[in-house]
Amino acid sequence: MVKKNDNRDFSQIPRVVIKRLFKYHSALENLLSKGTVKVSSKSLSADVHVKASQLRKDLAYCGEFGTRGKGYDVKYLNGKLAEILGLHTEWNYILAGFGHVGHAFVCYEGIFRKGFNVKGIFDIDEKKIGQVFRGIEICDISKMPEIVREHNVQIGVITVPFDSGQSVCDKMIEAGITAILNFAPVLLKPKKSIFIERIDISRELVTLSHYLSHHKE
Amino acid sequence: MVKKNDNRDFSQIPRVVIKRLFKYHSALENLLSKGTVKVSSKSLSADVHVKASQLRKDLAYCGEFGTRGKGYDVKYLNGKLAEILGLHTEWNYILAGFGHVGHAFVCYEGIFRKGFNVKGIFDIDEKKIGQVFRGIEICDISKMPEIVREHNVQIGVITVPFDSGQSVCDKMIEAGITAILNFAPVLLKPKKSIFIERIDISRELVTLSHYLSHHKE
Known part of the structure; x- marks a missing residue:
């Protein structure tokens, strides 16, 4: 099941979650620079020293990403996080x-x-x-x-x-x-x-x- | 009812709570310097921009302080927080x-x-x-x-x-x-x-x- 996330209100995401989203974003930037296309929540969470369950919970604030068992699309997730973090602009x-x-x-x-x-x-x-x-x-x-x-x-x-x-x-x-x-x-x-x-x-x-x-x- | 807190294990307090304990400690230092003897959780929480319920929950990690309705003893609580934060030594x-x-x-x-x-x-x-x-x-x-x-x-x-x-x-x-x-x-x-x-x-x-x-x- 895919939920629409175009009109989500990102203003309600707690500050502590925003800080972790930035960690994920930084790790994804690193993966992108290496040409990685897909990443599992387990692997991404290990990169940033955060539990995989916490990572999935944090990303749930942002909408639905990826398909269970297939991992996240690095480029798409990174772009979405950049938008949420306000990094799509100067x-x-x-x-x-x-x-x-x-x-x-x-x-x-x-x-x-x-x-x-x-x-x-x-x-x-x-x-x-x-x-x-x-x-x-x-x-x-x-x-x-x-x-x-x-x-x-x-x-x-x-x-x-x-x-x-x-x-x-x-x-x-x-x-x-x-x-x-x-x-x-x-x-x-x-x-x-x-x-x-x-x-x-x-x-x-x-x-x-x-x-x-x-x-x- | 008073619980003993002498042998508590403070190593399990989450980092995010430690950071708030430091906020309370700083506010208490300020109250002490003004000669304040007692402070309510409501007043202390307002000083540090934290909800009173959160403050009471955070202090519960540290043991039992004060008597319900009578507020906290500023000097005692401050000393206890200093000990937990490792500020009793150089x-x-x-x-x-x-x-x-x-x-x-x-x-x-x-x-x-x-x-x-x-x-x-x-x-x-x-x-x-x-x-x-x-x-x-x-x-x-x-x-x-x-x-x-x-x-x-x-x-x-x-x-x-x-x-x-x-x-x-x-x-x-x-x-x-x-x-x-x-x-x-x-x-x-x-x-x-x-x-x-x-x-x-x-x-x-x-x-x-x-x-x-x-x-x-």
């Missing part, structure tokens, strides 16, 4: 705070390949303002609304220190940003309902200290 | 790859405060080797086993590019590292069973592009 972002984290972000491998393009870099340091990095002029934050409008930017990346995270978030929202990736170690309280994803390095480290404290060798 | 780490990501990591606010101390920094760039950063000499990777042994290091942080991630992982394991935080955009395949946590910035960005593609304003 995205423009701005970044505020051009210190080490900001630099690291703009230079991070894989970000361009996924279709994310930096269109504005902001800092408060007068020595940095006016410099050009990878073709982008580092600007004062007052230029943010103009740049967001001009380049149709929807994503804001916050790489400022703790104490200025909230004010930068407010300015990004005023400028029209609707999705924020936050590296500042602060829980942002947006004045308008927007989408925020936080990368908290301390939190990831703590999963290590938990492991080291409670798992015996 | 941890030493080494870092390989002293580019922008490596710099950003060592300088990241909040890492020292949580008791994580850098004891070795490694790079292959001869211009960097021999330089001293925050009291730590940047070394060639051949010095890794000696430094790991000398400082009783258990955590390795990988901030090298894609193509050297796996070889650095292998060297860390040989040197005696048992937990790795990986920023390199590669799925590591360790030769021995160790704990690996990966920070994949592309994956976090993709939750934004998914949101922007499928949520209407």
Whole structure:
């Protein structure tokens, strides 16, 4: 039995599932580059260190793929996942705070390949303002609304220190940003309902200290 | 009814729960600094943007806290969470790859405060080797086993590019590292069973592009 999935509402997929879908997508990209045509859920799940039952459950959010026992069509599934993940199009972002984290972000491998393009870099340091990095002029934050409008930017990346995270978030929202990736170690309280994803390095480290404290060798 | 929780096995708590426990711990630290003595699950859950039912379920992994209707004792719960998260002690780490990501990591606010101390920094760039950063000499990777042994290091942080991630992982394991935080955009395949946590910035960005593609304003 084949269900139609053209009009599915993908907005209800939980964040944790989206992150696994991205894992599957990355593994499928790898298979595609090797010329693989079909892949079983068992083999794909082993590639990404996820249980096969979990993988099948996650893909069920996306519609029906493949025929039982015959595996998934790599190209079709990859295209469908790209569409669900919003990777079928390019995205423009701005970044505020051009210190080490900001630099690291703009230079991070894989970000361009996924279709994310930096269109504005902001800092408060007068020595940095006016410099050009990878073709982008580092600007004062007052230029943010103009740049967001001009380049149709929807994503804001916050790489400022703790104490200025909230004010930068407010300015990004005023400028029209609707999705924020936050590296500042602060829980942002947006004045308008927007989408925020936080990368908290301390939190990831703590999963290590938990492991080291409670798992015996 | 009070259950004993002294001999609980905290090693079975799922990673996703550990990450939320860290959120609660951070919020409790904040309450403690304000002198708050008791907090309800409703109030604590609102602070961290988690449902109260989820918070109660998560804390059930840890044992029994507080009395129904009277709220949690902030200091006691915070101490218990610190113990579960392995934050009751200090941890030493080494870092390989002293580019922008490596710099950003060592300088990241909040890492020292949580008791994580850098004891070795490694790079292959001869211009960097021999330089001293925050009291730590940047070394060639051949010095890794000696430094790991000398400082009783258990955590390795990988901030090298894609193509050297796996070889650095292998060297860390040989040197005696048992937990790795990986920023390199590669799925590591360790030769021995160790704990690996990966920070994949592309994956976090993709939750934004998914949101922007499928949520209407």
